[in-house]
Amino acid sequence: MPRFTVAGQHFAGQLASGALIIACLALFPLVASSYQLSTLIISMVFLLPALGLNLILGYAGMLSLAQMGFFGVGGYTSALLAMHFGTPFWLNFSAACLVPALLAIPLAIPALRLRHTSFVMCTIAFVFILESVSKNWVGLTRGDMGLSSVPRPRIGLWSGGFIVHTTVQYYYLGLLLCVLAVAALVTIVRSPAGRYMIAIREDEVLAASIGGRTWHYRLAAFVLSAAFAGAGGSYYVHYVTVISPSVFDPTYTNTVLVVVLGGGVGTIMGPILGGVVFIALSEVLRIAPELRMVVYGLILTTSVFLFPKGIVEPLTAVLRGAIPSRARGSHGR
Amino acid sequence: MVVEPRTALSLRGVRKAFGPIVAVAGVDLDIVAGEICGLIGPNGSGKSTLFDCCTGLLRPTAGRVLAGATDITGWEMARIARQERLLRSFQKAVVFRALTAEDNLVLAGQMTAFPGLAATFGCGQNTRRRVRELRDRAGVLLERVGLAHMRHAKAGEMSFGQQKLLQFASMLMPEPRTILLDEPFAGINPVLIERIVENIRAVNREQGVTFVIVEHNIDVLRDLSHRLVVLSRGSILADGDPDAVIRDPLVVEAYLAG
Ligand SMILES: Nc1ncnc2c1ncn2[C@@H]1O[C@H](COP(=O)(O)OP(=O)(O)OP(=O)(O)O)[C@@H](O)[C@H]1O
């Protein structure tokens, strides 16, 4: 009989539920209206930077408010490549992950010397700088006017291929990107490096005392979080087909924070759930424009009082109840 | 011909000052490989600071620290742990609270299983096999310290004594050469103290691991250590056979005077 570790059984269960969720989401366009699909597309736009924030905050324990800065850099990168060189989506998208990641390295060198609130301050400052660059480097970004008529995603190896333009097509593209991103995040956090990141979040000195190269893993978390954010920027810019310095507005950063903190930081399902629920909520509330943000704010406050660890909390509690205790108890193998 | 015994750790004029406060005032000390050395001294005499200087948490204001023949002065903590297998426990922080007992040990073992940085990002067959081996080893060590039943419990939910046992076990994961323990018996009941003492003896005998142990429980230390060093106001006051050191009038006076 094969031997399964408790962790292994747990992981198999998570894989199965993941597959189920993907299947449901893949079938959703059969029953959903175009409005519902575009709401989910917005969720997916925010989910990508949220996954990055989840990695750096939830696993490595550093609050970075630079996510939407990297999102913007990814968006501009992707848009400019498509506009000037007519490159296919996969290439624009890869560059949109790579450029923010590379940009994160020089930024990290001063930032990672800092801890706690000073680090947060430093990441806020990055966004100011990026916003200012996007406004003033008119030759590249067209300043405040921003870039418009960004090409739609062209799915092809090099030339030709087909152009994503319907809502359903955008939905499936987003779903594919999000599934890949979640898979990447799961791979990272389950690797030995991911375990070191958690150790750093828990106690940085203790992590160093058992040989963890804390600086390297904090750098890795920062760089990877930038790549996730850039991915979101690329998907976003080819969806709305415009981008301007307003992308660096703190409102969007707040949305990412709501998705991650409201959903459940440091869990895989939390931000996914947060992305769907909180974005959908803010869309639904458009029926009452004057009261929208008041109600939204009240719901967020209530939610955080009920579920301080995020709305994923009651869900995991339900799932725990469903799994027989033998599979997770302290009996070992 | 007399063969010089190998030293595990040498301090040469190590001094550490925090502004006007001199915590360690020039310490020369050779820890012989394979010995269990007790380190005692009144509160604030600089014992923990000395450990911090040896393990790279603090950089000495002056002096040098050698592990074996390697000068490790100014090295980062993680590098000292990885390259010299010089590990230490802390007086306060003990375990990674959000992780299970088993994962705490796996983490501690990762530095031997994944020496390179890139390898830690792996997710393939090889990585999974090595992590599995670490889990098996963790199981053996948990058994050894009597925590087998807590294997999948969150470390933060364990009692203080159990956390100390877990911390001790985690230092055995990465094939250590030298272990510095900072008050391993503080707040532990006599039964658990006995268990830790047995484990220290066994690891010392079987694997030749060198121990330096800071502890206020002098009775336990007298039985356990081969040698006792007394620190007072940052300097070494006495050094030698435990029984002789404890009877030394200078030592008695230093302890009573505080
Ligand atoms: N980070 C620091 N900043 C300033 N002073 C410090 C610092 N760490 C230690 N000290 C001072 O150095 C001296 C030695 O402290 P240390 O913690 O090494 O003593 P100790 O022998 O471990 O005491 P205890 O038995 O109480 O643990 C004390 O006077 C302490 O106040």
Ligand SMILES: [Mg+2]
């Ligand atoms: Mg101390």
